[in-house]
Amino acid sequence: MIKCFFDGCCEPINPGGVASYGVIILKENKKIFKASKLFESSSVTSNNVAEYAGFKEILDYLIKNSLQNEEIIIYGDSNLVIQQMFGTWKIKKGFYVPIAKYCKNILSKFTNLKGQWIPREENFLADELSKAELLKAGIKFKIQPQDAVLTDFSVHRSLNERIKDEISRDDLRDNSFKEGDLKGKTVER
Numbered sequence: 001m002i003k004c005f006f007d008g009c010c011e012p013i014n015p016g017g018v019a020s021y022g023v024i025i026l027k028e029n030k031k032i033f034k035a036s037k038l039f040e041s042s043s044v045t046s047n048n049v050a051e052y053a054g055f056k057e058i059l060d061y062l063i064k065n066s067l068q069n070e071e072i073i074i075y076g077d078s079n080l081v082i083q084q085m086f087g088t089w090k091i092k093k094g095f096y097v098p099i100a101k102y103c104k105n106i107l108s109k110f111t112n113l114k115g116q117w118i119p120r121e122e123n124f125l126a127d128e129l130s131k132a133e134l135l136k137a138g139i140k141f142k143i144q145p146q147d148a149v150l151t152d153f154s155v156h157r158s159l160n161e162r163i164k165d166e167i168s169r170d171d172l173r174d175n176s177f178k179e180g181d182l183k184g185k186t187v188e189r
Contacts, residue, residue, distance in 0.1 A: 002027045002072040004058045006081075007126035008050025011134055012142035015046035015095060021054030022129020025061060027070075033061050036129040038137055048096040051078040054126065055085070056103050063109060071112045077120040077127075086115035 008021040018041045025033040035057050039045050058074060076082055083089035084100060085107060091100045107113065120127065134141070 002032075002062070002067060002070050004062075004072065004074040005123055005126040006051065006054035006058055006074065006076045006078075007120075007123050007130045008047055008052070008054050008078070009127075009130050009134065009144065010045055010047040010050055011144065012140050014143055015049075016043060017041055017045060017143075018134060018137060018139050019045040019047070019050035019053070020130045020133035021050045021057065022126040022132070023054045023057050023061075024125045024129065025058060027067075034129065035061075036133045038133040044095040046095050048078070048080060048094055049099065050130070051076065051081050052096045052099040052103060054130070055081050056099055059103060059106055063106065068110045069112070072110065072114070074113070074115045075118045075123065076115070077118055077123040079117050082115045082117040 003026045004023065005025075006021065006023045008019065010017040010019040012018075019039040020037060022036040023034070024031060037053065037057070039050065039053070055074070055076065055078075062068060062070075062072065074082075080089070080096075081100075084091050085103060091097055091104065
C-alpha cells in the first residue's frame with residue numbers, strides 16, 4: 001500500500017502571501033518521496049492553491065513512477081481538497097480552480113485511489129515540510145503561530161500510534177532528510 005500526505009500554507013497573508021507545500025509518500029512502510037516548494041507572493045497565491053499544489057505533486061509523482069495501479073490512500077488536512085477530489089463537494093470558484101480541475105481530470109488514471117481527511121495535528125510530517133520552506137525564506141507567520149515547537153513524536157500520539165510500525169525514527173532521519181525536518185518550528189492549528 002502507498003500512503004501519501006500533503007499540506008499547504010500561505011503567510012503572512014492569505015490570499016496574496018507566500019505559499020508553500022510539503023508532501024511525503026510511503027510505500028510498504030518506507031519513505032519513497034519527499035518534496036516541498038515555495039511560491040512567491042502574488043495575487044493568486046493562497047492556502048488552497050498551496051494545498052492543491054501539494055496534492056498535484058503527489059499525483060504527478062505517482063504517474064511518473066507508474067504507480068497508478070497500486071493501492072493508494074492520500075491523507076490531507078484540507079477538507080476542501082479531500083471533499084472536492086473524493087467526496088461530493090463541487091469545484092466552484094477561487095484561485096485554486098485550474099489546479100483542482102487538472103487534479104480531478106487525472107484521478108481517472110488511478111485504479112485504486114482513496115482520499116481521507118485527517119486532523120492537522122496528524123498531518124505533522126507534511127505540515128513540517130510546508131512550514132520549513134517559509135521559515136527558510138524568512139517569512140513571518142501572522143496567520144498561524146510560529147512559536148509552537150514539535151519536539152517529539154509523542155506530541156502527536158494518535159498518528160504515532162497508527163504509523164509507529166510503518167516509519168521508524170531512522171527512516172525519517174535517513175540522509176534524504178535534513179536535520180531539523182522533524183524538529184523545530186511547526187504549528188498546532
